[in-house]
Amino acid sequence: MKRGQRFITYAVILLIIFPVFVSGCWDSHELNKISIVSGLGWDIDTNTGEITLTFQSIIPSEIKSSSSSGGGGEQKGGNPLHAIRLDSSTGSSPYDALNRYTQHGSRRTFYQHAQVYVFGKGGAQQGIYPLLDSIARNPINRPNVLMVVAEKKAGDILGIQDGIENIQAIGMAAEIKLSADFSKYPAVTYLEFANRLMSETTAPIAPMIGTFEDIGPEGEKVKKTRITGTAVFKGDRMIGQLNERESRGLLWAINKIKNGFVIIPGANLEIIQAKSKIVPELQDDQIKITIEINEESNLVEYDDHQEMTTDLLQELENIQAQEIESQVRAAVEKSRALNADVFGFGDAVHRKYKKEWQGLKPRWDEIYPRIEVVVKVKTHVNEIGDINKTLMRD
Amino acid sequence: MFRLFTRKTHRARTSSNKNQTQAKQDRSPVCLSKKLEGNIQILRESLGQSSDVIIRDMKINSNSNVDAAVVYIDGLVDRDLLNRDILQPLMFNLQLIRDNVSQNRSNLIDFIKSSVLTVGQITETEDIDRVISEVLSGHIAILAEGVTRALLIDAKGWKERSIEEPKNEVSIRGPKDSLTETLRTNTALLRRKIRDPRLTFESLQIGERSKTDVAVAYIKGITPDNLIEEINQRLKRIDTDAILDVGYIEQFIEDSPASLFPTVGISERPDVVAARILEGRAAILVDGSPMALMVPFLFIEGFQNPDDYYARPFFAALVRWVRLLGFLLSVYLPGIFVSLKVFHPELFPTPLLVSVAASREGLPFPVVLEALLMLLLFEILREAGLRMPRSLGQAVSIVGALVIGQAAVSAGLVGAPMVIVIATTAVASFLVVPYADLGALLRLIMTVAAGFLGLMGIVFISIEILSHLASLRSLGVPYLSPVSPLNIRGLKDTFVRAPLWAMDSRPVCLDPVDTRRQAPGQMPQNSKNRPNQGESQ
Numbered sequence: 001m002k003r004g005q006r007f008i009t010y011a012v013i014l015l016i017i018f019p020v021f022v023s024g025c026w027d028s029h030e031l032n033k034i035s036i037v038s039g040l041g042w043d044i045d046t047n048t049g050e051i052t053l054t055f056q057s058i059i060p061s062e063i064k065s066s067s068s069s070g071g072g073g074e075q076k077g078g079n080p081l082h083a084i085r086l087d088s089s090t091g092s093s094p095y096d097a098l099n100r101y102t103q104h105g106s107r108r109t110f111y112q113h114a115q116v117y118v119f120g121k122g123g124a125q126q127g128i129y130p131l132l133d134s135i136a137r138n139p140i141n142r143p144n145v146l147m148v149v150a151e152k153k154a155g156d157i158l159g160i161q162d163g164i165e166n167i168q169a170i171g172m173a174a175e176i177k178l179s180a181d182f183s184k185y186p187a188v189t190y191l192e193f194a195n196r197l198m199s200e201t202t203a204p205i206a207p208m209i210g211t212f213e214d215i216g217p218e219g220e221k222v223k224k225t226r227i228t229g230t231a232v233f234k235g236d237r238m239i240g241q242l243n244e245r246e247s248r249g250l251l252w253a254i255n256k257i258k259n260g261f262v263i264i265p266g267a268n269l270e271i272i273q274a275k276s277k278i279v280p281e282l283q284d285d286q287i288k289i290t291i292e293i294n295e296e297s298n299l300v301e302y303d304d305h306q307e308m309t310t311d312l313l314q315e316l317e318n319i320q321a322q323e324i325e326s327q328v329r330a331a332v333e334k335s336r337a338l339n340a341d342v343f344g345f346g347d348a349v350h351r352k353y354k355k356e357w358q359g360l361k362p363r364w365d366e367i368y369p370r371i372e373v374v375v376k377v378k379t380h381v382n383e384i385g386d387i388n389k390t391l392m393r394d
Numbered sequence: 395m396f397r398l399f400t401r402k403t404h405r406a407r408t409s410s411n412k413n414q415t416q417a418k419q420d421r422s423p424v425c426l427s428k429k430l431e432g433n434i435q436i437l438r439e440s441l442g443q444s445s446d447v448i449i450r451d452m453k454i455n456s457n458s459n460v461d462a463a464v465v466y467i468d469g470l471v472d473r474d475l476l477n478r479d480i481l482q483p484l485m486f487n488l489q490l491i492r493d494n495v496s497q498n499r500s501n502l503i504d505f506i507k508s509s510v511l512t513v514g515q516i517t518e519t520e521d522i523d524r525v526i527s528e529v530l531s532g533h534i535a536i537l538a539e540g541v542t543r544a545l546l547i548d549a550k551g552w553k554e555r556s557i558e559e560p561k562n563e564v565s566i567r568g569p570k571d572s573l574t575e576t577l578r579t580n581t582a583l584l585r586r587k588i589r590d591p592r593l594t595f596e597s598l599q600i601g602e603r604s605k606t607d608v609a610v611a612y613i614k615g616i617t618p619d620n621l622i623e624e625i626n627q628r629l630k631r632i633d634t635d636a637i638l639d640v641g642y643i644e645q646f647i648e649d650s651p652a653s654l655f656p657t658v659g660i661s662e663r664p665d666v667v668a669a670r671i672l673e674g675r676a677a678i679l680v681d682g683s684p685m686a687l688m689v690p691f692l693f694i695e696g697f698q699n700p701d702d703y704y705a706r707p708f709f710a711a712l713v714r715w716v717r718l719l720g721f722l723l724s725v726y727l728p729g730i731f732v733s734l735k736v737f738h739p740e741l742f743p744t745p746l747l748v749s750v751a752a753s754r755e756g757l758p759f760p761v762v763l764e765a766l767l768m769l770l771l772f773e774i775l776r777e778a779g780l781r782m783p784r785s786l787g788q789a790v791s792i793v794g795a796l797v798i799g800q801a802a803v804s805a806g807l808v809g810a811p812m813v814i815v816i817a818t819t820a821v822a823s824f825l826v827v828p829y830a831d832l833g834a835l836l837r838l839i840m841t842v843a844a845g846f847l848g849l850m851g852i853v854f855i856s857i858e859i860l861s862h863l864a865s866l867r868s869l870g871v872p873y874l875s876p877v878s879p880l881n882i883r884g885l886k887d888t889f890v891r892a893p894l895w896a897m898d899s900r901p902v903c904l905d906p907v908d909t910r911r912q913a914p915g916q917m918p919q920n921s922k923n924r925p926n927q928g929e930s931q
Contacts (some may be wrong), residue, residue, distance in 0.1 A: 028736040060752035103441040112740030113747060
């Protein structure tokens with residue numbers, strides 16, 4: 001091989017090897033140099049429009065000490081917040097607030113493991129578009145973070161330690177998921193929220209969390225969090241909220257019922273399976289929506305001292321169907337009053353009547369309250385439990 | 395790059411070879427003379443004054459008391475045989491010799507060979523160099539006055555290690571013998587397993603000074619001829635002064651000396667060697683080494699174990715997968731752990747991240763350094779445990795376990811998860827013993843790559859290694875076969891081990907002359923009737 005050729009060979013090898021090292025480790029962050037953010041709170045000052053970011057970060061060393069030795073917790077003087085740390089910073093925009101945080105934070109914030117985004121109610125009513133935009137633009141934010149609206153300020157909710165989890169945001173996310181599992185309130189991820197926002201007619205929703213006072217183990221007053229309703233947005237502004245019964249009705253209609261109970265006078269039925277479908281019909285500019293619900297349940301509680309018969313079961317099924325229908329009706333009425341399409345009727349019409357939709361879309365706000373809604377519920381009771389006779393006669 | 399070096403050295407070697415062959419040709423073979431005195435003089439000069447060289451003068455009691463000498467190396471020959479079957483007949487069977495031997499001296503040698511010596515293997519030679527070399531390898535030479543021929547009697551009988559249980563390749567159900575340092579014993583072990591007359595041992599001597607006996611074992615009619623040719627060529631090319639172990643041969647004949655991956659198989663179990671030979675490979679046995687080389691060697695062989703074949707196939711399949719997993723773990727685990735911790739903490743599930751982060755608090759070193767430190771510590775312990783006098787081994791393991799397991803964590807030098815990762819890696823690396831040292835090198839590379847580029851670095855290196863593996867060959871057979879190039883029938887003995895009755899042909903990728911291993915369709919049938927039932931009724 002000639003000298004020149006050999007030189008080229010070596011040069012190529014070096015050229016291949018060098019970039020690997022030149023690139024260095026720009027993306028590397030040691031775990032003890034980052035602060036893992038478990039929850040983010042966003043508040044907008046209704047007067048000045050300034051944005052306050054509240055970070056709930058995990059303090060790993062506290063978790064270590066609390067799990068390895070019992071003495072660690074005692075030193076904190078009973079402070080339940082020992083595993084998390086709250087920081088807040090205020091700025092004119094989300095990123096401005098973020099930048100200001102670096103003035104008093106010691107570690108780079110790490111958002112990939114955030115569990116919840118909490119929005120203060122005041123800010124939510126003003127519009128949260130800048131926040132949503134900054135979240136969506138940055139790839140470090142995950143689309144499966146749960147959206148929460150705080151009844152008052154987001155900063156007040158984050159940091160209230162209750163439940164079993166020692167990281168509050170994880171506990172809050174679990175609380176929301178549990179209520180969604182029992183079909184009380186919806187659990188809405190950032191992705192679902194953004195999807196509803198982008199459909200233009202469908203109204204975004206998010207569970208609301210409030211605080212209440214409870215009596216602690218030593219008789220002292222303890223603040224705890226609980227889900228209090230479903231916030232309804234129109235665009236990026238929160239315009240109202242659904243109560244417990246209306247939230248359940250919403251879940252029936254949008255096929256989000258998983259488990260839970262249907263309570264009717266004198267009996268209680270556990271939902272085994274439920275499916276629903278929204279079927280739109282367009283006739284001469286008049287929209288008719290049929291909500292078809294199929295439900296199967298087990299009888300878990302029956303207070304009448306009667307032997308269970310087929311007729312009785314039939315009656316139970318009917319009463320149950322009426323109850324479900326009335327829940328859905330309640331939700332429909334509320335959404336009409338708010339004029340917010342929480343069910344996605346607009347999307348259903350769009351899917352079925354593509355041509356007509358272009359004409360309907362601009363007038364949707366006028367059309368929506370006048371839509372005829374029919375609720376068809378089919379229920380079936382599968383099991384009546386281990387007893388078919390009553391334990392005690394009257 | 396490496397080709398440049400090899401080409402240069404090759405040129406140098408061929409030129410030196412030429413010189414040597416010329417030198418050899420210049421020295422014409424020295425023949426024995428009729429004078430015994432002169433012959434012994436030459437022998438003494440060649441063999442030197444070593445105390446183990448015995449030249450025993452004697453008189454063979456024929457009519458004229460012929461002067462003779464017995465030459466041997468003390469310790470290499472069987473003394474019993476020497477005294478009983480050589481010296482005694484020569485010195486005491488006076489009448490017999492006297493009666494039969496006339497004045498013709500060459501007659502004397504013939505008669506001794508045919509009627510006096512009661513030993514097995516005797517050869518004659520006139521070349522004094524051959525006498526010297528045979529004596530050095532354990533023959534007894536008999537020279538007589540007035541005869542230009544010497545008798546060479548094979549009387550090898552030195553102290554040798556008995557056949558013991560294999561120490562490195564343990565099997566639960568398989569045979570419990572292992573190769574020893576003596577070539578003859580090893581060939582006998584193989585011969586006992588394969589009684590086919592076509593099993594051939596081709597012998598040659600390698601080593602300018604050690605003159606080590608090397609045997610190439612194969613079965614004519616199974617092993618392809620060109621393979622044997624190639625092996626012989628490579629062996630003959632070796633020009634070194636000593637072959638002290640089979641590893642010397644391995645390094646002289648392997649296909650890719652610059653590769654981390656071994657392209658020559660090695661085993662201490664005669665059953666493994668026999669099985670490989672029966673598949674169409676050739677084995678290379680070296681005198682003085684209790685290991686055998688087997689070529690061609692495929693990557694998948696490292697994951698095969700004799701117990702896979704001796705036990706039923708179901709568990710064998712599971713164990714194959716466990717070994718594969720173990721190898722992958724031993725190569726990748728520290729690297730992946732480092733890259734997850736440093737570059738991709740988002741890939742941890744949140745609760746795991748929290749506990750990993752908790753263990754990371756307050757540690758002084760970066761994760762990469764921590765990992766490399768622990769890997770180094772493990773290698774130190776391993777090497778120390780290996781080389782320590784056995785009586786000290788326990789001390790090392792106790793101190794090591796304490797230092798690695800406990801003190802390092804409680805002193806706040808390394809995190810507990812890192813200890814778990816390194817420990818798992820260490821244990822997993824011994825699942826596949828042939829690749830244990832290879833794994834140690836690869837995981838160092840992986841860890842460094844992970845420290846620089848995270849998972850991307852690991853992917854880069856993996857692609858590099860995979861393409862390298864695909865380019866490797868062992869004696870012309872692609873290293874990754876039968877997986878790549880894909881051979882569906884060959885897959886019967888890779889990720890799972892097919893039942894023995896289903897493996898009808900030898901591995902086709904080895905290109906055996908006779909591919910048929912057994913008759914097809916031997917799957918045992920479950921017969922409903924008891925045998926002989928029809929006859930009895």
